[in-house]
Amino acid sequence: MSELIAYVGSAILAVATVPQAVRLFREGHADSFGWPFVVLNAAGISFLLARAVEIGEAAFVLVNLMGVAFWGYATVLKTRSALRSRTHRTIVPDGSAAREPGAAAREAELRMR
Secondary structure, three states: OOOHHHHHHHHHHHHHHHHHHHHHHHHHHOOOHHHHHHHHHHHHHHHHHHHHHHHHHHHHHHHHHHHHOOOHHHHOHHHHHHHHHHHOOOEOOOEEOOOOOOOHHHHHHHHHH
């Protein structure tokens, strides 16, 4: 019975992650995810994966591997976006940093969600 519960729980978690993964791949950025959210989820899922490997529960290993891959990809996208925003700013005559082209549109899109 315990193994059945593990498979059902793993399936539910996998299905819940799919829409986020599709959105992440489609948009190509993780701007809507905050850093604390990404880091805590990546850390939590990594610890769960370690435990799943330790007890040898195949369903947990599989779903946690998928979770680690998802949060790893989100971390890469967030890092890339943060680096891009730092390097694409220009200084305007009044001494302030201008936002990168398209930033206003992206911010408006995020506010609409």
